[in-house]
Amino acid sequence: MTAYEGAAGRFWMLMPNGQWVPLTERALTRHLVELKYSARRPANGGLSPVERELNRIQRDSAVAYAGPIAGMAAGVHQVYGQRLLVTTSVAPISAKAGAFPLLGGLFERMFCHGGIDQRPIFFGWLKSAITSLRARKFRPGQALVLAGPPGSYKSTVQNLTTRILGGRTAKAGRYLQARTEFSRDLVAAEHWAVEDDAEGLHPTSRAAFAARLKEAVANESFSLHAKGCDALCVRPLRRVTISLNSTAEALQALPPLVDGLRDKVILLRVAPGDLRIHERECGGWEPLFQKLGDELPAFVHFVENFQIGDEHHDSRYGVRSFHHPDLLATIGDLAPENRLLGLLDRFLLSSTQPDWRGTSEAVEATLREKCPELTMTLFSWAGACGTLLGRLAGSRPDRVRAARTADRREWCIGVNLTP
CATH class of the missing domain: 1.10.10 (Arc Repressor Mutant, subunit A)
Incomplete structure (x- = not known):
């Protein structure tokens, strides 16, 4: 199976191992010769069988874009009137019943404190994301904001979220803050992460941040804009997470939670998870992170079977937006x-x-x-x-x-x- 990406001027071929590989015309010609297409032109003139096949591919198998698109299966798709070739695809991590004591303890310490248990919100948000990706069907999902002191494992939760959603992530800060128009890397990732790089934004930048965050969270269509190419409308399945410190200065980076954005953001206050004892027992952070990863199939099984209570259920997002009152008070004062x-x-x-x-x-x-x-x-x-x-x-x-x-x-x- 072959395709031609006109914007990039290159061919694509599906290899026996299931991988789509980009090829120059010369490289594809070698593969066609191997498939018994003759490169010899007829004695009376005209094109060789290889040349006719190259023309046929350019004419009948042209695509407007070739590359990964988050949440879509590999293959040719018709999206908003354009033929697109999705070259690779991933799925959420496989679920398997079992125990997850390290992850369970970490999430309890991070999200359950001050008389407020935020775990149902976090579990419900993850369940909505996993369900959407497994079905390869768009469902909007709020931006998940994790605000807490340094050393509270916010980035660890983001890294684990990447693994849960299939392993692809993109640094979304520059795009969401309107510091770039290019979005090809975002389109290829199911998880858009912002880590502490929103601090110090000018008020006009915060307004742009709010507008793009709404688009990323709620809109099914998204503009794919690669360098040197016309923009295309695609349908990536994605979730956004933002981690930042819980200081007054850091929280000013968030867009104002006014009408139109308020229901599109989940704001969780994170307390230190303290895995130092386990880190010493495992002989360092990398072995401990591997153990956390080993528990993910059991945790995903728990999340997929988690029942979102009526008090947290939302018909649009799956789980209702939540804003921790302490953080909300700080943001309000500022x-x-x-x-x-x-x-x-x-x-x-x-x-x-x-x-x-x-x-x-x-x-x-x-x-x-x-x-x-x-x-x-x-x-x-x-x-x-x-x-x-x-x-x-x-x-x-x-x-x-x-x-x-x-x-x-x-x-x-x-x-x-x-x-």
């Missing part, structure tokens, strides 16, 4: 709209003026004059004040409300606005 509300209370409102009405430009000008140092980062991008007032109108309608005149939008700001 949210720029809440910082703006604090400045409004200090510098715009007073006991003699409990209510104020005007444009976002007037708000910004007043605050820049009265507290220039505090507003330097808050209003560091065009339209920031209006955007933040809009968020406050959604989250605190008792404090901020939009009002429109015949020719402009104004904002009503007060200590306690009446409905």
